[in-house]
Amino acid sequence: MANPDPFDSAPIGPDGVGPDFVGPDPVRPDPVTPAPVSPPVSTHAADPGLFRRYPWWVWATGAGALIVILVLAGVLVTRNGSPEALPEPTIAPEASPSVEPSPSAGPELPEVVVVPDVTNASAEKGTALMTDAFLTPNVRYKQDPRNSGKVDQSIPAGTQVPRGATVDIIIHVSIAVPDLQSPSPNARVNPNNLPALTWRQQDSYIKSWRVYVYQRTCFFGEMTSGIRCSDLLANQAVVKSPTYTPSLVFALPPTTANTVYHNGIFYWRVFPLDDFGTPGPGSPSWAATVVDQPRQS
Numbered sequence: 001m002a003n004p005d006p007f008d009s010a011p012i013g014p015d016g017v018g019p020d021f022v023g024p025d026p027v028r029p030d031p032v033t034p035a036p037v038s039p040p041v042s043t044h045a046a047d048p049g050l051f052r053r054y055p056w057w058v059w060a061t062g063a064g065a066l067i068v069i070l071v072l073a074g075v076l077v078t079r080n081g082s083p084e085a086l087p088e089p090t091i092a093p094e095a096s097p098s099v100e101p102s103p104s105a106g107p108e109l110p111e112v113v114v115v116p117d118v119t120n121a122s123a124e125k126g127t128a129l130m131t132d133a134f135l136t137p138n139v140r141y142k143q144d145p146r147n148s149g150k151v152d153q154s155i156p157a158g159t160q161v162p163r164g165a166t167v168d169i170i171i172h173v174s175i176a177v178p179d180l181q182s183p184s185p186n187a188r189v190n191p192n193n194l195p196a197l198t199w200r201q202q203d204s205y206i207k208s209w210r211v212y213v214y215q216r217t218c219f220f221g222e223m224t225s226g227i228r229c230s231d232l233l234a235n236q237a238v239v240k241s242p243t244y245t246p247s248l249v250f251a252l253p254p255t256t257a258n259t260v261y262h263n264g265i266f267y268w269r270v271f272p273l274d275d276f277g278t279p280g281p282g283s284p285s286w287a288a289t290v291v292d293q294p295r296q297s
Contacts, residue, residue, distance in 0.1 A: 080274040107278040109134060110163055117157035118169055126151065126169040141205045145174035175280030177200040178209065178242070178270045183288050191264075191290040196245045199270050199283065206280075208273045210238050213246045214285075216265040231267060238273070250290050264290040 028134035113134045118126035123139045130137035144150070155161060179200040189195055197211065213235035220227045236248045250262045267287045271279040 012161070014073050045264075078252045080241040091238050112160050113163050113165075115153070115155050115157055115159045115167055117122065118153055119151050119157070121151060123169065123171055126153075130167055130169070134163045136159070136164055137169055139169045139171065141171050141173050142276055143175050143274040143278045143280050144172035147172040148174040168192075168293055170229060171273070173203070173205070174204060175272050175274065177281045178272055180270065180283050180286055183286070185286045187288045189288050191250050194246055194248065198243045201242060201272060203272070206272045208238055208240050208241065208272075210236070210273060210279060212236055212246045212269055212271075212273045213248070214267040215250075216263050217260060218263055219260050229263065244271075248290075251284050262290075266290070 002012045072265060101103055114131050116129045117133065118129050121129060127137040128222055150172040152170040152172070154170065155165075161167075179202070181198040181200060183189060183195050183197070187195075197213075199209075201209070212233065214231040215234040216229055218227050218229035237244060246266070246268070248266060250264055267285045269283045269285045271282040272281055
């Protein structure tokens with residue numbers, strides 16, 4: 001005998017139509033209602049239960065870590081430079097030691113250098129050669145008319161010397177005669193205000209002159225007939241400019257004999273000197289006469 005269906009004896013609902021509810025037995029497993037088997041969701045944001053699976057502090061920690069990562073990435077990009085900022089480092093060579101030598105490059109100069117040959121060079125060219133060789137040139141002019149134009153050097157070419165050593169460049173020359181200017185020949189001058197002797201020199205390399213001043217000195221004596229006179233050196237000086245003022249003492253003949261006196265005439269001439277002190281050709285002798293000189297007592 002078949003088992004009776006428990007729903008056959010279910011109470012009739014209040015409306016007398018049937019049971020209180022229509023549909024499948026709530027106790028009976030419903031194969032159509034597997035709620036978990038729903039279509040998959042593409043993102044977790046659509047699943048509200050995702051945020052409930054982890055505590056809030058987990059999400060806060062993750063967000064903080066993400067911010068730190070972004071900040072560090074920005075710092076690295078700024079430090080390394082973006083592709084647009086790459087051309088900026090090209091200015092670095094301007095400040096590098098390779099562009100502008102530092103003062104420490106001085107000690108790299110040679111301590112010992114070789115003397116160059118300047119025997120066929122002019123004063124200007126010889127000076128440049130010595131300077132380029134880290135030497136100190138010293139141009140000197142020597143009175144030597146027979147070898148005028150010849151150039152010598154105090155240290156032979158090819159000699160090794162310390163850097164900065166002085167080497168003389170000796171140029172042989174023929175010095176011109178000084179051109180006397182004033183006072184003019186046979187001028188009459190005041191003994192209390194003697195004029196300056198002046199002259200000109202054609203050679204620009206002459207830097208000194210020797211000046212001679214002679215004074216006509218006479219002697220009148222009782223035992224001699226007449227008056228004897230001679231030109232005696234009164235002044236001598238080396239000057240660095242083409243002018244010189246002499247210092248002379250004059251006295252007219254006395255009224256008594258056996259006395260030395262001056263007749264008022266003096267002579268002067270000039271000699272140019274080379275860099276070795278050797279005189280060149282002297283000028284002519286010019287004479288001047290002192291007027292109104294005091295009488296010797």
